[in-house]
Amino acid sequence: MxxxxxxxxxxxxxxxxxxxxxxxxxxxxxxxxxxxxxxxxxxxxxxxxxxxxxxxxxxxxxxxxxxxxxxxxxxxxxxxxxxxxxxxxxxxxxxxxxxxxxxxxxxxxxxxxxxxxxxxxxxxxxxxxxxxxxxxxxxxxxxxxxxxxxxxxxxxxxxxSEKEREFGPIILNEKSELFKERIQLMIGQLTKAIQETNNLDTRKKLKLRLEYLEEAIK
Ligand SMILES: C[S@@+](CC[C@H](N)C(=O)[O-])C[C@H]1O[C@@H](n2cnc3c(N)ncnc32)[C@H](O)[C@@H]1O
Structure with missing residues (x-):
């Protein structure tokens, strides 16, 4: 099969x-x-x-x-x-x-x-x-x-665009439920990492990445 x-x-x-x-x-x-x-x-x-x-x-x-x-x-x-x-x-x-x-x-x-x-x-x-x-x-x-x-x-x-390079122009445009599920998983992992870090620089970088991911599924 x-x-x-x-x-x-x-x-x-x-x-x-x-x-x-x-x-x-x-x-x-x-x-x-x-x-x-x-x-x-x-x-x-x-x-x-x-x-x-x-x-x-x-x-x-x-x-x-x-x-x-x-x-x-x-x-x-x-x-x-x-x-x-x-x-x-x-x-x-x-x-x-x-x-x-x-x-x-x-x-x-x-x-x-x-x-x-x-x-x-x-x-x-x-x-x-x-x-x-x-x-x-x-x-x-x-x-x-x-x-x-x-x-x-x-x-x-x-x-x-930068986002299209990372996620794919057609995948990004379609925003399928599966794609949203994947990005939500990444958002969950990032949120956890942000909560766990005490380093301000790292937290700032992770927050920027989080916003980027949220924009990708808007
Ligand atoms: C994970 S398997 C994928 C097999 C199949 N294409 C699939 O998607 O189910 C990767 C295969 O690529 C071969 N491979 C890795 N690098 C390669 C290269 N530079 N040239 C040719 N074959 C390569 C490996 O030997 C292996 O058989």
């Missing part, structure tokens, strides 16, 4: 042709995307042997070896040789790792990227903004008590 996070991310691949799933681990996403007919073929890549072995086994179990190629590679270093790849997914990695991978990749032929940073998503959005990628969709979801952000982008320009 594919997770809700991967299922939602895969919906954004519909109509594309050749997927590169970087950090594929068990290759669950490319297998699902091919079986559903969202893409026609895929590369499942990882920089470690063990995950790639799981990917190979799963692909064989699903009899998809003709359609999904496995590649042992750091990041997307193979994209200059695979110039018909038109869509990329990088899911379940920290924001700085995603940025590092993207900044070293040959992305000119890529029409769409679906990214799911586990942390520091602001860094990913800053990279996209300054490298002429435009966010065209976003999803904020919760699975197994964890909150996730899925960012979908295509070539184009965008100018984001």
């Amino acid at each position: 594919i997770s809700e996070r991967l299922r939602v991310a895969s919906q954004f691949l519909k109509g594309y042709h050749y997927l590169a799933d970087c950090g594929t681990d068990h290759a669950l996403l490319p297998i699902y995307a091919i079986e559903k007919g969202f893409v026609q073929k895929a590369i499942a890549s990882d920089n470690k042997h063990h995950p790639l072995l799981s990917a190979k086994n799963n692909i064989a179990e699903h009899r998809l070896y003709g359609k999904i190629k496995t590649v042992l590679a750091d990041g997307l270093s193979y994209l200059n040789l695979e110039n018909d790849v038109d869509v990329v997914t990088i899911l379940g990695m920290g924001g700085p790792t995603i940025v590092e991978i993207l900044s070293q990749a040959y992305l000119y032929n890529i029409k769409r990227m679906v990214l799911q940073p586990n942390s520091q998503s602001k860094e990913v959005r800053i990279f996209l903004e300054s490298n002429k990628w435009k966010i065209v969709d976003e999803v904020f979801l919760k699975e197994n008590d964890k909150y996730y952000q899925i960012i979908v982008c295509e070539h184009g320009n965008m100018a984001l």
Whole structure:
């Protein structure tokens, strides 16, 4: 069974042709995307042997070896040789790792990227903004008590505010109940921290952050 996070991310691949799933681990996403007919073929890549072995086994179990190629590679270093790849997914990695991978990749032929940073998503959005990628969709979801952000982008320009960089332009605009729940949790933690500190400087900084968070869900 594919997770809700991967299922939602895969919906954004519909109509594309050749997927590169970087950090594929068990290759669950490319297998699902091919079986559903969202893409026609895929590369499942990882920089470690063990995950790639799981990917190979799963692909064989699903009899998809003709359609999904496995590649042992750091990041997307193979994209200059695979110039018909038109869509990329990088899911379940920290924001700085995603940025590092993207900044070293040959992305000119890529029409769409679906990214799911586990942390520091602001860094990913800053990279996209300054490298002429435009966010065209976003999803904020919760699975197994964890909150996730899925960012979908295509070539184009965008100018984001500070809050949009941190929370996501579409997520911030939608202000879903789930997003409000997440921010309320952060507000609760901050309120507790403010009560517990005796340091005036720290208290001032935390209060500013609290006001910032409150504004984000207004
Ligand atoms: C937490 S798993 C996520 C698996 C899957 N993408 C998902 O979201 O369920 C992260 C995977 O990324 C791989 N990985 C980490 N850094 C990488 C890099 N620089 N290049 C390629 N793969 C990487 C890891 O080996 C691991 O299999």
